[in-house]
Amino acid sequence: MAAASGLPMVGKRKNPMLTTTYGTGQLIKAALDRGCKKILIGLGGSATNDGGIGCAAALGAKFLDRNGKEVSLNGAGLSDIASIDLGGIDKRLAQTDIEVLCDVVSPLFGKTGAAYVFAGQKGADFETVKLLDNGLRNLAEVTKDTIGKDNSSVEGAGAAGGLGFGLISFLGARLVKGASAVLNAMKFEQAAKCADLVITGEGCMDNQSLLGKAPAEVASLSGNTPVVAIVGMSKVTDMSGSNIRRIYVTDHGKRPFEQVLRECREDLAAAAHRVAVDFFNSAI
Structure with missing residues (x-):
């Protein structure tokens, strides 16, 4: 994912309130268009903290505010999410095995979560970290109401700015230990x-x-x-x-x-x- 949504893409313009995983979603869509039935996604080196909403939106999901308008698909938009519409999600995902290689165990939010542990490396000051963490909490709550399941505490949910959470919650992906997968091979x-x-x-x-x-x-x-x-x-x-x-x-x-x-x-x-x-x- 770093090739589409990573730190090398932003250089000195690091700002996790503005960066998005939308490009990662576009890569997944491109793989689907080419007939891929199994997709491996490596998490790491991200410049983002959007909980994976950008990625999911690129594949048809909609994240709406209280007025029914789509929120900004970045860290700044997380706190505005009031509802999630997954009706337009790409149907091909249901027949696709998505395996996510992830080496961190952080949950989505909290003192050991995506924002507090990693957002500082992506350009966030302490006040921004708190805003991002609150946004991720909101995303987790609305997502639970939408899909009937809380994935926020899954090990690796906080990886890549919460992309781990988004991939398992919206795309039905599986998180596996990246290092273990490579070392076992x-x-x-x-x-x-x-x-x-x-x-x-x-x-x-x-x-x-x-x-x-x-x-x-x-x-x-x-x-x-x-x-x-x-x-x-x-x-x-x-x-x-x-x-x-x-x-x-x-x-x-x-x-x-x-x-x-x-x-x-x-x-x-x-x-x-x-x-x-x-x-x-x-x-x-």
Whole structure:
């Protein structure tokens, strides 16, 4: 979804009150037009916080205010939703298997939900985060009245600004662990049993990285094989419960981003060397 509704699309113009998942819905429609019966959607890197209403609208759903007018299909429109009309939703969705690859476990709203955890990365200040969270609460309530089911607490409902919630509520999609799906296809667990050391990584590792994202899945499937992570930056404050033994950071000081890009290969090699030294000195 990031190719249509992601941060690379907005550059410095980040604003989750204005961004929309409508383009993701257009991609799904294009897949349906080409006869696809199974669609895989990867969630991550989104610039949005619209609860998936843009995506659903591109496929025929209508989100209406108290006057029966369609709301803005973005974060700003969430609080205005008074009713949802799914009568025009693309009928082909009922015969399509939509599998959503998702590595976060956040619910739709609340302190661990889409807005409070992720909207800050998308350009929202604290007041905007509160507005978005209230909007997602409203969406959940109206959706429950419409479909007779509350999906707001489903693990992953808050992924990609609530797109996870929208996909399962309006399109009948299934959420699956993205990292697990890929690692299982690779037969990673069997390979890890034969290894002496497993190295994972991430650009910027934080506490969320240890809650179901790819590094956490790698560690959980590695059994008794030691796991370390090489990362660009680390904001981890609590490693309790994690199977990752040590984190090695490649960034060694404040440098202009252009310089980091130029020197990243050398930085990565230096971090890998530190891992090797510690491993052979039995420090891992």
